[in-house]
Amino acid sequence: MTERTVEGTAGRRRGKRPTMLDVARTAGVALRTVSRVVNDDPTVGQDLVKRVRAAIVTLDYEPDERAQQLRRGVSGTIGAAVRNLADAHPVLSAIDQAARKAKLTVLAMSTEDEEQREREAVMSMCRKRVDGIIIEPISANHQYLAPEIEAGMPVVAFDRPTGGVPADAVLSDNAAGIGTAFRHLVQHGHNRIAYIGDHERIFTGRERAASFRACVTANGGPLEGMVHAGAVEPARIASALTTAFDGPTPATALITGNVATTVEVLRYLGADAGRIAIVAFDDFLLADLLRPALTVIAQNSATIGRTAIELLLARAADPTRPVQSVTVPVELIPRGSGELRP
Amino acid sequence: MTERTVEGTAGRRRGKRPTMLDVARTAGVALRTVSRVVNDDPTVGQDLVKRVRAAIVTLDYEPDERAQQLRRGVSGTIGAAVRNLADAHPVLSAIDQAARKAKLTVLAMSTEDEEQREREAVMSMCRKRVDGIIIEPISANHQYLAPEIEAGMPVVAFDRPTGGVPADAVLSDNAAGIGTAFRHLVQHGHNRIAYIGDHERIFTGRERAASFRACVTANGGPLEGMVHAGAVEPARIASALTTAFDGPTPATALITGNVATTVEVLRYLGADAGRIAIVAFDDFLLADLLRPALTVIAQNSATIGRTAIELLLARAADPTRPVQSVTVPVELIPRGSGELRP
DNA sequence: GCACCTTGCGATAACGTTATCCCGAGAATA
DNA sequence: TATTCTCGGGATAACGTTATCGCAAGGTGC
Numbered sequence: 025m026t027e028r029t030v031e032g033t034a035g036r037r038r039g040k041r042p043t044m045l046d047v048a049r050t051a052g053v054a055l056r057t058v059s060r061v062v063n064d065d066p067t068v069g070q071d072l073v074k075r076v077r078a079a080i081v082t083l084d085y086e087p088d089e090r091a092q093q094l095r096r097g098v099s100g101t102i103g104a105a106v107r108n109l110a111d112a113h114p115v116l117s118a119i120d121q122a123a124r125k126a127k128l129t130v131l132a133m134s135t136e137d138e139e140q141r142e143r144e145a146v147m148s149m150c151r152k153r154v155d156g157i158i159i160e161p162i163s164a165n166h167q168y169l170a171p172e173i174e175a176g177m178p179v180v181a182f183d184r185p186t187g188g189v190p191a192d193a194v195l196s197d198n199a200a201g202i203g204t205a206f207r208h209l210v211q212h213g214h215n216r217i218a219y220i221g222d223h224e225r226i227f228t229g230r231e232r233a234a235s236f237r238a239c240v241t242a243n244g245g246p247l248e249g250m251v252h253a254g255a256v257e258p259a260r261i262a263s264a265l266t267t268a269f270d271g272p273t274p275a276t277a278l279i280t281g282n283v284a285t286t287v288e289v290l291r292y293l294g295a296d297a298g299r300i301a302i303v304a305f306d307d308f309l310l311a312d313l314l315r316p317a318l319t320v321i322a323q324n325s326a327t328i329g330r331t332a333i334e335l336l337l338a339r340a341a342d343p344t345r346p347v348q349s350v351t352v353p354v355e356l357i358p359r360g361s362g363e364l365r366p
Numbered sequence: 367m368t369e370r371t372v373e374g375t376a377g378r379r380r381g382k383r384p385t386m387l388d389v390a391r392t393a394g395v396a397l398r399t400v401s402r403v404v405n406d407d408p409t410v411g412q413d414l415v416k417r418v419r420a421a422i423v424t425l426d427y428e429p430d431e432r433a434q435q436l437r438r439g440v441s442g443t444i445g446a447a448v449r450n451l452a453d454a455h456p457v458l459s460a461i462d463q464a465a466r467k468a469k470l471t472v473l474a475m476s477t478e479d480e481e482q483r484e485r486e487a488v489m490s491m492c493r494k495r496v497d498g499i500i501i502e503p504i505s506a507n508h509q510y511l512a513p514e515i516e517a518g519m520p521v522v523a524f525d526r527p528t529g530g531v532p533a534d535a536v537l538s539d540n541a542a543g544i545g546t547a548f549r550h551l552v553q554h555g556h557n558r559i560a561y562i563g564d565h566e567r568i569f570t571g572r573e574r575a576a577s578f579r580a581c582v583t584a585n586g587g588p589l590e591g592m593v594h595a596g597a598v599e600p601a602r603i604a605s606a607l608t609t610a611f612d613g614p615t616p617a618t619a620l621i622t623g624n625v626a627t628t629v630e631v632l633r634y635l636g637a638d639a640g641r642i643a644i645v646a647f648d649d650f651l652l653a654d655l656l657r658p659a660l661t662v663i664a665q666n667s668a669t670i671g672r673t674a675i676e677l678l679l680a681r682a683a684d685p686t687r688p689v690q691s692v693t694v695p696v697e698l699i700p701r702g703s704g705e706l707r708p
Numbered sequence: 709g710c711a712c713c714t715t716g717c718g719a720t721a722a723c724g725t726t727a728t729c730c731c732g733a734g735a736a737t738a
Numbered sequence: 739t740a741t742t743c744t745c746g747g748g749a750t751a752a753c754g755t756t757a758t759c760g761c762a763a764g765g766t767g768c
Contacts, residue, residue, distance in 0.1 A: 134462055409717080
């Protein structure tokens with residue numbers, strides 16, 4: 025099958041890359057010496073270094089990282105299992121940049137919001153012997169990770185914690201975010217505020233809904249018809265909006281619990297969006313171009329990504345350190361929609 | 367340095383993963399037999415398969431892909447060097463899905479729109495011996511890839527072609543897109559149409575600006591003050607808009623050449639955006655939520671990604687096939703902004 | 709009853725690196 | 739001059755797989 029090209033000189037063969045041995049032969053030195061030159065070992069004479077370098081250039085030699093990793097025992101790569109690769113993912117970007125600073129490559133895989141895919145992706149990373157895994161969990165149960173963690177694989181979760189397995193985590197301050205949003209709306213004259221967000225079986229949905237309920241209760245307001253947590257689908261959003269804003273004592277303001285919900289709400293409201301005050305959890309590109317521009321609770325993606333890498337490196341350095349959960353502050357960005365009066 | 371835990375049984379050691387040899391010893395068979403079981407070789411007796419499987423489970427053995435790759439010669443991974451990992455990237459997502467169907471893992475790296483980073487990322491992929499590289503080029507010159515392509519590395523570019531090196535490419539039909547946008551605006555009563563887009567040293571900027579000029583000329587309209595190609599920065603966008611719309615014979619419609627330009631234009635126009643007709647090249651999330659909703663020329667990201675993988679696989683299968691450039695149709699999606707009358 | 713295949717499994721050599729030895733040659737010391 | 743010490747560099751053994759052999763049993767042909 026493989027076509028074999030006749031080679032006159034010690035030139036390149038199609039489909040077959042030169043190895044250290046080829047370089048060594050071309051330079052007329054031992055294999056080990058080439059390795060030394062490649063790794064900048066100072067115990068090689070200048071003339072030999074030159075010879076080897078020249079051979080490397082003429083052969084276009086590039087070391088095989090797989091072999092290096094196998095031999096060295098570390099891969100210089102960390103895996104990042106994120107929920108979605110298609111949409112904007114500022115945290116992944118921050119992870120990538122922080123990793124690069126630490127001389128690490130990021131292998132990003134999408135879990136497509138499916139538990140099955142998450143597991144496949146993560147186990148695939150383990151088979152690649154990555155030096156650590158950063159995961160934006162979908163599963164509620166990460167038992168399948170137990171042997172890996174046991175074997176010393178550093179695992180850090182972000183946005184949501186892992187379930188059933190001890191792992192570091194970096195989370196946004198959901199409670200503070202909802203609280204800030206609520207108070208902001210109250211300060212602008214609202215006392216009937218509704219919440220629409222994700223399903224409560226999802227960690228963030230649960231935390232945000234719970235915080236919202238606490239805010240309403242603390243504010244002395246009624247809860248009924250004001251809290252709508254569930255799947256993000258147009259029909260549910262529509263009925264939630266109808267319940268909250270078309271009843272006998274309608275809400276005048278709305279807090280949305282995540283980007284997907286926000287988008288669906290805006291789609292449904294259409295031109296009516298300008299008539300109710302909205303604070304949205306999570307910022308997104310172009311939120312400032314909407315009319316009215318969207319007031320948001322922005323998560324600090326850069327800090328989240330950076331912290332995730334820091335936690336990963338810390339655990340890699342000391343596998344026995346206690347499991348840590350870092351909470352990253354959020355920030356309210358007023359743009360107009362949250363400052364509308366009732 | 368390495369702490370050595372005393373082991374009584376053949377159990378797990380912290381930080382040291384079990385290998386095939388460990389499995390073999392536990393199962394009481396030869397190393398080679400474990401390999402056979404792992405690879406579903408049918409020439410192993412049922413009882414031995416069971417013994418080995420049991421040992422694999424008790425040890426939590428996971429094969430080391432690096433060693434597999436090294437031995438097999440293929441990595442089962444393709445690299446994708448994209449311009450940006452932070453923003454939405456539907457093509458990357460399509461590549462990921464198509465690759466998964468072909469049992470391939472995607473290693474995505476961001477070039478951050480910098481030539482230097484592109485080169486680093488791509489060379490890093492080569493050192494990892496990926497089975498192919500999909501690249502969204504930043505550089506105009508890809509000479510550095512010549513040795514890799516020579517050595518048989520399949521390379522496919524998308525969005526823009528590679529420079530100075532023969533590689534397959536999948537491109538959007540920029541000319542048709544601009545033509546469609548132009549005719550759409552003409553049909554809605556505009557005959558003074560302006561274009562603001564990317565710098566013409568960038569392939570897509572060049573193609574789109576050229577097509578626009580051709581459209582204007584064919585339509586018998588004047589060109590001066592109507593074509594603005596250059597860096598995407600607020601100041602330039604502002605002056606371009608002023609020139610086009612505040613002159614003695616102002617334009618009544620606008621075609622924007624890429625997402626970044628579109629966003630800057632909308633930011634600058636603010637509430638005035640509703641007063642001029644706009645068709646934007648490239649669709650983006652939430653374009654339908656703007657007021658007026660944005661009429662766009664949408665690229666077919668799914669097809670682009672899928673085609674890129676197809677070209678890659680085809681080249682991997684037959685390295686001698688002629689270099690091919692595929693053009694993917696674009697589609698005008700009317701949403702309101704492009705249907706405004708003068 | 710012996711040659712001849714299958715079948716089932718084990719020893720061993722790669723894959724392309726790096727790390728551990730080890731040795732020869734010169735410099736420094738007695 | 740003989741001896742030790744450094745220093746530069748070469749064999750060679752891993753790393754964890756898979757592929758090529760080869761070798762025993764056991765079944766079938768004459």
